[in-house]
Amino acid sequence: MTDGVKYGPNRPHDTPLNMRCSRTKHVIPELGAYVLPGRITDVRPGLQQAAIGERIGLGSVWVSERWETKEIGATLGALTQNTSRVTLVAGVTHFGTRHPVVLAGMASTLQALSDNRLVLGFGRNVAGMWRDLGVPTPVGAAIKDYADIFRALWRGETVSYDGPAGRYPRVRLADTPAVAPPLILAAIGPNSLHLAGAHFDGAVLHPFLTTDGVARSAAMVRDAAKEAGRDPERVKIYAEVVVAPDCSDDQITNIVRARAATYFTLRDLARHIITANCWDPSPVHQLLADSRFANLELQAGTPEQLRARSLEAVSLLPDDWISTGAAIGSAAQVAARLHEYRAAGADEIVLHGTTTDRLGPLLKVYAKS
Structure with missing residues (x-):
């Protein structure tokens, strides 16, 4: 794929009869949102969430892969038939868990x-x-080479490769896509931010970055693109922002605080978020000194047990980490916060934590502000 490939639909197309009611006059292309956020047991509500997202004017709909219940091929395949306009984003899957031909063919x-x-x-x-x-x-x-392999396969080339991404004596796709999909990379530390700028079409920044953290990260991506001889403006910056517009305290706890706990109890991830935001790391050191809180996202237990543990963990973190790393308050306050992230260097913002059925009022306020 070349840098010039467009994002999203590349041409007008007929809308399926059963989807014509989902058209909206007011599309906000720079806003996307996750469907089915977090752990789920039933993937089917994601179909309605995606359709609602399209109707209220989102530019993109995102799915984060969990192999047990949100395998990306099956989930996005269903969403292709339940939407007609929004960009559909695998946000994210992983290299190495599928053979390159299988993943390239799925795409x-x-x-x-x-x-x-x-x-x-x-x-x-x-x-x-x-x-x-x-x-x-x-x-x-390996990450850089995987990206090169996929682009070569989509160009119809035969790939013979033996290196850090594996050994593939002779692989090719007999049929290739009319338009190769853009490749974007979730990036939080300096190495992954550099990889995204030098070799990918976009960088997906992690939730709970402050606006200053987004600005610093975006600058690192742009600098890496420039060093690689690429146009830095063609590498998109996606800021993931956990939002809780017009929410009660209980809803803020479920949407924001519990999600923060899963991130800050992963030691390496927490370190990168703290570094990007220039925060004092001592609260996380104290938190992770208790073995009950280590790697909460990967722990076994009932949803009730994990939620109680998450809330206990997040109570040990500074309140301003939550307030400056997310967007909380009235719809107008959240919309203003999103504009601040845009001003900090985010080309697009991915709304996280709140499902699309509750985002309509926020999008209306954002569009007017």
Whole structure:
């Protein structure tokens, strides 16, 4: 794929009869949102959430992969038939868990089903997970090579490769997509931010970055693109922001605080967020000194047990980490916060934590502000 490939639909297309009611006059292309945020047991509500997101004017709909209940091919495949306009983003899947031909073919199929509305996002995840799966941890060189392999396959080339991304003696796709999907990379530390700027079409920044943290991260991505001889303005910056517009205290706890606990109890991830925001790391050191709170996202337990543990963990963190790392308050206050993230360097903002059925009033206020 070349830098010039467009994001989202590449041409007008007929809307399926059953989806014509979902058209909206007011589209906000720079705003997207996750459907099915967090752990779920039933993927089917995501179909309605995506349709609502399209109707209220979102530019994109995102799905974060969980193999048990949100496998990205199956979930996005369903969404291609339940939407007609929004960009559909795999946000994110992973290198190395599928053979390159399988993943490239899956993306090609999703492009055909969606009329070229797919954006394919990747992440590194945590090293412990790869060890448990018996999959090599993807190092920077492998990530760069995976991206090159996919683009070559989508161009119709035969790939013969032996390197950090694996050994592939002779692989090719007999049929290629009309438009190769953009490749974006979830990036939080300096190495992944550099990789995103030098080799990908976009960088997906982690939730709970402050506006200053987004500005610093965006600058690192743009600098890496420039060093690689690329146009830095063609590398999109996606800021993920946990939002709780017009929410009660209980809703803020469920949407924002519990989610913060899952991030800050992963030691490596917490370190990168804290560094990007220039925060004092001592609260996390104290938090993780208690073994009950280590890696909450990966712990076993009932939803009730994990929620109680998460709330206890987040109570040990400074309140301003929550207030400056997310967008909380009235719809007008949240909209103003989103504009601040845009001014900090975010080309697009991915709304996280609140489902699309509760985002309509926020989008109306944002569009007017």
